[in-house]
Amino acid sequence: MVSLSTLDYILIIAFFAITLSIGVFVSKKAGKNSSEFFLSGKTMPWWLLGVSMVATTFSTDTPNLVTDIVRTNGVSGNWVWWAFLITGLLTVFVYAKLWRKSNVNTDLEFYEFRYGGKPATFLRKFRAIYLGVIFNVITMSAVTLAAIKIGGIMLGLEPWQTVVSAGLITVVFSALGGFKGVVYTDFILFFVAMGGAIGAAYYLVNLPEVGGIEAIMTDENVIDKLSILPDFSDKNALITLFIIPLAVQWWSSWYPGAEPGGGGYIAQRMLAAKDENHAIGATFFFNIMHYALRPWPWILVALASLVVFPDLASIQEAFPNITDDKLGHDLAYSAMLTKLPSGLLGLVLASLIAAYMSTISTQLNWGSSYIVYDFYKQQINPKASEKRLVAVGRLSTVMLMIISALLALLLQNALQLFELLLVFGAGTGLIFILRWFWWRINAWSEITAMFASGIISILLKLTPLGDYLFKSEDSVFENYFEYPFVVFVTTIIWLIATYVTQPESKEVLQDFYRKIQPGGPGWEKIISEANADGVNLKTTEEKWSVPSGIGAMLIGCLFIYSCMFATGYWIYGNYNFAIGLTISALLSGFFLKIIWKRIKSTIL
Incomplete structure (x- = not known):
């Protein structure tokens, strides 16, 4: 004290x-x-x-x-x-x-x-x-x-x-x-x-x-x-x-402050x-x-x-x-x-x-x-x-x-809760990414994923099943497969639910596209059907922005990781790595600025 x-x-x-x-x-x-x-x-x-x-x-x-x-x-x-x-x-x-x-x-x-x-x-x-x-x-x-x-x-x-x-x-x-x-x-x-x-x-x-x-x-x-x-x-x-x-966690798990798709x-x-x-x-x-x-x-x-x-x-x-x-x-x-x-x-x-x-x-x-x-x-x-x-x-x-x-x-302890929240939301993240760009995702996709992820997590955390599969000496899988297992099973379940249930109505899908203009091949079927009915859903002729957005994301990752690790190596006194990563940060920051200007110009 x-x-x-x-x-x-x-x-x-x-x-x-x-x-x-x-x-x-x-x-x-x-x-x-x-x-x-x-x-x-x-x-x-x-x-x-x-x-x-x-x-x-x-x-x-x-x-x-x-x-x-x-x-x-x-x-x-x-x-x-x-x-x-x-x-x-x-x-x-x-x-x-x-x-x-x-x-x-x-x-x-x-x-x-x-x-x-x-x-x-x-x-x-x-x-x-x-x-x-x-x-x-x-x-x-x-x-x-x-x-x-x-x-x-x-x-x-x-x-x-x-x-x-x-x-x-x-x-x-x-x-x-x-x-x-x-x-x-x-x-x-x-x-x-x-x-x-x-x-x-x-x-x-x-x-x-x-x-x-x-x-x-x-x-x-x-x-x-x-x-x-x-x-x-x-x-x-x-x-x-x-x-x-x-490889898996960043896109598959819903976690407060880092939700896939925002x-x-x-x-x-x-x-x-x-x-x-x-x-x-x-x-x-x-x-x-x-x-x-x-x-x-x-x-x-x-x-x-x-x-x-x-x-x-x-x-x-x-x-x-x-x-x-x-x-x-x-x-x-x-x-x-x-x-x-x-x-x-x-x-x-x-x-x-x-x-x-x-x-x-x-x-x-x-x-x-x-x-x-x-x-x-x-x-x-x-x-x-x-x-x-x-x-x-x-x-x-x-x-x-x-x-x-x-x-x-x-x-x-805090780590105990962090791990619990990660596993509890495992397998749901892909839906939050795809629902903007794939017309076939429906409400049942999310409902199924949410319940499947929660039920599987509870079974693994609170019943002997988790020990049998991952944690005992005679376990079926290595312990590090627990999280990917939840993601894989949850994803299979919600994909099945998506295809066995009815898609959203034509009116709902067309209204969504008309307002958001998400673009991409995942909406081509809806656009084609609308055109056949004499309805034009596209209000802009600009190119699909997702490919350039993904490019900006990759360069942004290089920029921020370079900044982060350069800081660490400067602190450690490992100047060779620090100088190299600092140069990487400057170069990636320069290219990111160019891409940023292009992205801003498509929004204005």
Whole structure:
């Protein structure tokens, strides 16, 4: 437990005061109508939305998760989430403009726009609860669990004390300010959070007991954790940490913040943008910051923690008040923060509070938008006034916070939840990619995939079937086949369901194409049928933009990965690799700029 100085308290209290002031300031306009409360009137600029996306994904559980990964699997273990860059850049260069063209209020409203009839209505209603409540609550619980561990390690707080103190301010702010309050505050939270993370990394790496970056590089507990790429001679690590994420995971799994085809709170921000160009700019800025610049302060603290706390026993010895059910490698990040000096400690605590509030407030507003637009207004009270919709939004915000806080008290570590969410959404991602470009995808495709993925995951995680197939000494498959197995079986099931059920009606498909203009060979049949009926669905003669979007995605990946790894090798002192990757980043950035201009010109 640390002792906070007067300066630390001043920094933390000032941060709370500024945050709540913004919420109160925008509360009147946010309560004007539901569009203002959830999308800020769809007038937001790219830079504000981009910063908000970065701030939202910088939650209290993220440094804990990265620390857990680095201590368990080394730096290369981060490929389990680095691979999602491919998804992110496809959203930038292919899906962002499609989402903005749809002009829906939530990404779930898309279902009754792309599909028709009772299946579409059911899908929208069910996913409003499935994502807005169940998935959302699990995600918020992971963030709150991280806050509990930080409060326990650094301040000696009981779990319930952390939940009440952190949650109360956040839920009041979120209920008052709505989306605009979230985005405005995110702008401040981002700089506070990044300043705290970088300041903490610099100080902790240079602690006397750590000895600086050179000492870390040669420490026996660290040296086998440094590689950015997994050990290619270790088949299990290579397949689990590198091949599966890059070959399967990025396109097949629905994961909050990295949804194939865009979705969730990323879609919410794209829908709130001024226009399609601002939607693209926001998501591109987010991906650069999220992958290229932000991970290294956390990674450095994780590596330094291996010097000070080489194993769980050393953490347990240093912090005996932590109960066994909360003990894990993710605690090492908070443990290292206890060594910060006055002033910097206050800044870092404020940054962690900022990270917590940013993520939770976004999740609350996003989840509440599903409950209001896609469940309450659609199923319970279609004639509800705007005032009533805002009131329901504020009430659901409070309820989501309470449920997630209660669940957080039962959980143990962040990596446990990350893996659960990945497997639970396995096999559904391909539908979210294809539904824009293949007419044959229907509502039953999504319904089947969603239930198949969930049921298979439950059977593998909670019954002896998982042990029999993957985890016992006599298992049928190697343990790393579990995720691809779920993807393969789920995909086969939803493809069968697609072909044995009726396609969407001609009217639904033609209306969708007319508004979105997705293009591509997957819609040729619908266009031909429309032409035969004397209906022209094409409102533009421009070439199909997806091939150039995929090209931009590939060059963008090269650019961002080069930036990310060049930063790492500069830190490591491996200057040959660092110089080569820096040149790669400059060249790919140059070519990306040329392609970017072409893409923008097709939208204007």
